[in-house]
Amino acid sequence: MLRAVTWVVYAFLYAPIAVLVVFSFNSERQTAIWKHFTLDWYRVLFRDELIGHAVVNSLIVGVMATVVATVIGTMAGLALARHEFRGKRATMSLLYLPVIVPEIVVGAALVSLFGFIAMRLSLTTVILAHIAFSISYVALVVRARLAGFDRSLEEAAMDLGANRWQTFWRVTLPLIAPGVLAGALLVFTLSIDDYIITSFVAGPGATTLPLQIYSMVKTGVTPEINAVSTLLLVVTIGLIAAAQRLETSKR
Amino acid sequence: MKSRSALRTPHSAFLLISPTWLVLGLLFLAPLAIMLWLSFQQRGLYGGIEPGPTLANYVRSFESGYTIIYARSVWIAVATTMTCLLVSYPVAYYIALKARPERKSLLLALVVIPFWTSFLVRTYAWMFILRDQGVINSLLMSLGIIHEPLPLLYTPLAVMIGQVYAEVPFMVLPIYASLEKLDRSLLEAARDLGAGAAAAFWRVTVPLAMPGTVAGIVLVFIPSLGTFITPDLLGGAKGMLVGNLIQNQFGPALNKPFGSAVAMTLTAFVLALLWAYAGWARRRGEEVAL
Numbered sequence: 022m023l024r025a026v027t028w029v030v031y032a033f034l035y036a037p038i039a040v041l042v043v044f045s046f047n048s049e050r051q052t053a054i055w056k057h058f059t060l061d062w063y064r065v066l067f068r069d070e071l072i073g074h075a076v077v078n079s080l081i082v083g084v085m086a087t088v089v090a091t092v093i094g095t096m097a098g099l100a101l102a103r104h105e106f107r108g109k110r111a112t113m114s115l116l117y118l119p120v121i122v123p124e125i126v127v128g129a130a131l132v133s134l135f136g137f138i139a140m141r142l143s144l145t146t147v148i149l150a151h152i153a154f155s156i157s158y159v160a161l162v163v164r165a166r167l168a169g170f171d172r173s174l175e176e177a178a179m180d181l182g183a184n185r186w187q188t189f190w191r192v193t194l195p196l197i198a199p200g201v202l203a204g205a206l207l208v209f210t211l212s213i214d215d216y217i218i219t220s221f222v223a224g225p226g227a228t229t230l231p232l233q234i235y236s237m238v239k240t241g242v243t244p245e246i247n248a249v250s251t252l253l254l255v256v257t258i259g260l261i262a263a264a265q266r267l268e269t270s271k272r
Numbered sequence: 273m274k275s276r277s278a279l280r281t282p283h284s285a286f287l288l289i290s291p292t293w294l295v296l297g298l299l300f301l302a303p304l305a306i307m308l309w310l311s312f313q314q315r316g317l318y319g320g321i322e323p324g325p326t327l328a329n330y331v332r333s334f335e336s337g338y339t340i341i342y343a344r345s346v347w348i349a350v351a352t353t354m355t356c357l358l359v360s361y362p363v364a365y366y367i368a369l370k371a372r373p374e375r376k377s378l379l380l381a382l383v384v385i386p387f388w389t390s391f392l393v394r395t396y397a398w399m400f401i402l403r404d405q406g407v408i409n410s411l412l413m414s415l416g417i418i419h420e421p422l423p424l425l426y427t428p429l430a431v432m433i434g435q436v437y438a439e440v441p442f443m444v445l446p447i448y449a450s451l452e453k454l455d456r457s458l459l460e461a462a463r464d465l466g467a468g469a470a471a472a473f474w475r476v477t478v479p480l481a482m483p484g485t486v487a488g489i490v491l492v493f494i495p496s497l498g499t500f501i502t503p504d505l506l507g508g509a510k511g512m513l514v515g516n517l518i519q520n521q522f523g524p525a526l527n528k529p530f531g532s533a534v535a536m537t538l539t540a541f542v543l544a545l546l547w548a549y550a551g552w553a554r555r556r557g558e559e560v561a562l
Contacts, residue, residue, distance in 0.1 A: 027366040030359055034386050034440065037397035040407055044400065052405040054414060097292040104285035112289060115296050121546060122304075123498025125515045126535045129522050130303035133532065137306045153299035156292055214390045217500055221522065231392050238396050238505060242403060250393040261388040265381070 038254065045247035062248040072249060075233035078144060082219075082229060083212040086151035091205040093152075094159025095197070098204075101160065102167035116157040127154060128221030135222065142224030150222045151212045158211065159204035166200025199267040206264035210257055304539075311532035319526030329533035338517070338534070345513040348428065348503075349496035352435040353443075356492045357485070359436065360443035364484075365477075367444075368451035380448065387441040395505050398434045399425060402506070426508035434502040439495065443488040450484025451477070483558055490549045494542055514538055 040053075045063075049056040066072060097116070101109065119127065131150050135142060174196070178188045194201075216231040223232060230253070237246050311329055314322035332338070367379045386394065401407045404421040412418045424430060454477065462472040478485075500515035507513070512520075514534065521531025 023362055023366050023370060026362040030363045030440070031382060033359075033437070034383070037394065037401060037437065038386060038389065041393070041397045041400060044407075053400065053407040053410040093291045093295060096288040100285045100288035104288070106285040106289065112293070115301075116292070119296070119300060121494070121542065122539055123495070123515065123542060125498050125500045125518050126307075126539050127300075127303075129518055129531060129535050130307045131299065132522060133307045133310055133528065134299070134303035136528070149299060153295060156295060160292065210388065214392070216392050220519075231390070234392060234396070238392075238399065242396075242400055242405075246396060247400065250390070250396060253393055254389050257389050258385060261385070 041247055042251045042254070045244060045251045047244065050244055062244040065245050066248050066252075069245070071228070072230070072233055075228050075230045078147075078227060079213050079230040081144065082147050082151055083209050085148045086155055086212045087205050087209045089148075089152045090155035090208045091159050091201060094156045094204060094208075095163050095201050097156065097160035098163025098167060098200075099193075099197075101164045102170070103172075116160050119154045119157045124154075124215075124217040128218040131218065132221040142222055142227070144224070144227040146222045146224060147219055147227055147229065150218050151208075151215065154215075154218060155208040155211060158207050159201075162204040162207065163197060163200050166197055166203075170196065203264045203267045206260050206267070210260050210264075213253075214257065307532045308536055310529050311536050313529045315527045315529050319528070321529060324529075329530045330537070332530060333533050333537060341512055341514055341517050344428075344511070345497055345515075348431060348435065348513060349493050349499075351432055352439060352496045353489055353493045355432065355436045356439050356443040357489065360440055360447060360488065361485075364444050364447035364451055368448050368454075369456075380445070383441050383444045387438075391438060391501060394438060395434050395501050398430065398437065399505055402430050402433075425506060426511070428507065428511055430506040431503050431511060431513075434506045435496050435499060438502070439492040442491040442495075446484040446487040446491065447481060448484070450481040450487075454480050483553065483556065486549065486552070490545065494545065497542065498538055 044053060044055075046058050046060070047053075047055055048059040048061065097112075100106065101112065128150075131146075131153070132142070134140075135146050140146060175188050175192050178192045179185075183191065213229075214231060215229075216235055219229055219232060220235070223229065228236075230249075234246060234249060234253075237243065237249075310321070312326060313324040314326055314328065316322040363383065367376055367383075371379055399406070402424040403409070404423075404425070406425070408424060409418070409421040413421065458476055458480070459472055462476045463469075467475065498515050499513065500519060503511050503513045503516055504519075518531050518535050518538070521527045521534065525531075
């Protein structure tokens, strides 16, 4: 009984995704009745300039946000895991805020800020917004990674004459690298998926892939959306599988 | 030895943490502060702002037309949370207590993977399934069971399905974590002392798994309250929730001060809930991050 219920829930979790993927290869356009196999919708997709433009924007935002948020978040994670400093508790609360505050509020608040300082909405404002909501995730992942960290290795390196920078680059960083990379992949995934916050802060010409998909969805269901969704699923699941592997490795 | 202690000085901690303070201060706290300020201003012409201060936005946000939206949001969030609980408990129980140990991590990963895929794509999948020409209606009509498509999409039920679908992993994981830690000898003791399976479940398992269950309820309820994409894509025109109201005020309605007041109210409500939860957990002697 319990087993059966569990399998039904797993079916509920995977059936919608499976249906979406299967029907991206269906030649019938109007209804969800299977005609025959086609790659037409993928061909249409690759010729679609709006989607191409959106993919480029998403990649620019994703890479920029990932690099900046990973560096800053890793530093925060290091500080929290191994230093006592004034305002540490407040810093932890601050880091949890972006995780807790509803995305719709974060987006509205950011667009209020950009309006207040008269900053024109563009791709830059999107990048800034993505950095803002990503740092916490990296900091929390790196901090968790450092929790079981053997400090005697660093002390040994210093006793053997390494200075702080050598110790950091040769000992600390290699040890926390899997956590840092996992954090980075997490940020990239969040960034290329984000719709709500981006929709508030994107300027004209700064349409990212989720914004493009959303406007297509709003105009009507088409097989092209199934095709682009399928590609997005493949990319995100691939990234997350990689992140999982890194997180569990060498632990 | 001087260098080793240098690694621990507050000076280097300050260098490491200050970029985070700077970015979150400028791009998180400052925006919230500006929105708080905005919520006390008046709406100007063409989306502009007239200096306040005024409480009018907050007063207006509790007029009956809007309280209906809040009530609907809370109702959808409660229904989503309860459905998630019903759906997730058996799964978490099965993985924690019945599944073979070597299969546990695979079963857990299978719960988590959909959560990592795009929220938008997952919501779109339900549009594709529930619409008039969608999978369900096409199937039922081709089988001759119905002749007119059932109105499934653009209903509160569709919003709830989409929301439950998105939130199930957040319920399964904490309940699983609680059940996994549960001392099985307590269950055996209950059975030895004559408790039936149901009594052992309700009087031993459920109370011991309460921390994870409550955590799951909080983790599902809060995002459901502020959800935007599911009501926007799956709900009808009459199904506006508080997330849509905020978006609408910042967008087409050109009334940022009023949108800010609603957003601040939502944020205050969410923080109050979390504060209450943290207090509850702390009283039970649990480690709370917040």
